[in-house]
Amino acid sequence: MMIREATEDDWAAIWPFFQRIVAAGDTFTYPVDLGEEEGRGWWLLAAPNRTVVAVDEAGVVVGTAKMNTNQAGNGSHVASASYMVDPAYAGRGVGRALCEYSLAWAKAAGYRAMQFNAVVETNAYAVKLYRSLGFEVVGTVPGAFAHPEHGYVGLHVMHRAL
Amino acid sequence: MMIREATEDDWAAIWPFFQRIVAAGDTFTYPVDLGEEEGRGWWLLAAPNRTVVAVDEAGVVVGTAKMNTNQAGNGSHVASASYMVDPAYAGRGVGRALCEYSLAWAKAAGYRAMQFNAVVETNAYAVKLYRSLGFEVVGTVPGAFAHPEHGYVGLHVMHRAL
Numbered sequence: 001m002m003i004r005e006a007t008e009d010d011w012a013a014i015w016p017f018f019q020r021i022v023a024a025g026d027t028f029t030y031p032v033d034l035g036e037e038e039g040r041g042w043w044l045l046a047a048p049n050r051t052v053v054a055v056d057e058a059g060v061v062v063g064t065a066k067m068n069t070n071q072a073g074n075g076s077h078v079a080s081a082s083y084m085v086d087p088a089y090a091g092r093g094v095g096r097a098l099c100e101y102s103l104a105w106a107k108a109a110g111y112r113a114m115q116f117n118a119v120v121e122t123n124a125y126a127v128k129l130y131r132s133l134g135f136e137v138v139g140t141v142p143g144a145f146a147h148p149e150h151g152y153v154g155l156h157v158m159h160r161a162l
Numbered sequence: 163m164m165i166r167e168a169t170e171d172d173w174a175a176i177w178p179f180f181q182r183i184v185a186a187g188d189t190f191t192y193p194v195d196l197g198e199e200e201g202r203g204w205w206l207l208a209a210p211n212r213t214v215v216a217v218d219e220a221g222v223v224v225g226t227a228k229m230n231t232n233q234a235g236n237g238s239h240v241a242s243a244s245y246m247v248d249p250a251y252a253g254r255g256v257g258r259a260l261c262e263y264s265l266a267w268a269k270a271a272g273y274r275a276m277q278f279n280a281v282v283e284t285n286a287y288a289v290k291l292y293r294s295l296g297f298e299v300v301g302t303v304p305g306a307f308a309h310p311e312h313g314y315v316g317l318h319v320m321h322r323a324l
Contacts, residue, residue: 022235029237071280073184074308075191075317112314115303117279118233139301139319141277146236152274155237157301157319 001094003101006051006064011040013061014053017086018043025148027123028082029155048109052101054085054094062089065098067105070115078113079106083126095126099133107162119156120145127156135160163256165263168213168226173202175223176215179248180205187310189285190244191317210271214263216247216256224251227260229267232277240275241268245288257288261295269324281318282307289318297322 006014015036022039025032030042044051049068053061063085070080081102085094106114114135119126121140135158143152168176177198184201187194192204206213211230215223225247232242243264247256268276276297281288283302297320305314 025236028235029233030235032235034235071191071306071317073190073192073194073196074187074310075280075306077308078303078306112305113303115306118237137301138303139299141240141275141300141319141321143274143323144233144237144240144277144321146239148236155233157303159303159306161305
């Protein structure tokens with residue numbers, strides 16, 4: 001697996017699993033019916049923010065990450081990031097590799113920390129992964145996410161110093 | 163004092179104290195050098211989000227609030243808001259009135275909670291006001307704000323159910 005800069009041409013490969021993940025409505029605070037063009041704008045970020053893809057040995061896009069400054073002004077020393085892995089390639093370390101990549105990028109870019117603003121507390125896989133990479137739950141906003149199966153669940157704010 | 167919908171024409175009255183507050187760099191995560199036109203875009207929100215002004219008996223704009231959905235999709239039942247009061251009119255209950263107004267708006271609009279994502283922990287006046295109106299600190303992101311006097315201080319995530 002290799003992680004490289006995403007191009008506009010990659011969107012056609014990202015969109016099918018992006019749409020599937022967003023439409024499931026259990027992990028992202030995105031409109032579940034987000035359209036393809038609008039989704040492209042939400043995911044493919046302009047510099048100095050970045051979007052990358054993880055590709056396998058055959059060049060197939062198996063996951064993607066976007067990385068950005070979390071707040072402006074005097075909060076701009078903290079980065080944020082989001083990750084999506086094609087469910088067909090789950091369990092192969094793609095999410096971990098993307099998260100590690102984003103942490104290395106943020107550190108190299110001079111950010112002092114990485115923050116996630118809205119990690120669905122029932123997304124056990126993601127919470128465990130982030131904890132294993134040094135993130136801590138700063139707090140949990142109660143009932144801030146309307147989970148399609150579990151009802152109102154909390155959104156974790158997670159943080160890791162760099 | 164009266165609170166009414168902000169119009170484009172109100173921006174000329176908002177901008178002088180908006181700029182002063184933003185340039186001070188001790189309460190908002192906005193670029194401290196935010197320009198007038200860009201600032202207008204950050205503050206005057208389109209429906210269904212809202213921006214209001216507080217005006218005194220003479221019709222002078224003494225404060226303003228913007229109110230918006232905090233997250234999209236399955237997080238869209240939580241509102242957020244921001245407030246600015248002209249420092250020349252501080253201590254007259256303008257901030258409290260704007261906060262109460264925004265809570266009433268959010269409740270009437272069907273939101274289940276109000277969340278503030280980045281309350282500077284050294285902004286004692288705001289933290290005390292929000293607590294007095296029923297908000298609680300869900301968590302504090304350590305060092306997430308570069309305060310011009312106090313160095314790196316925390317950003318509170320605050321929440322109140324409606």
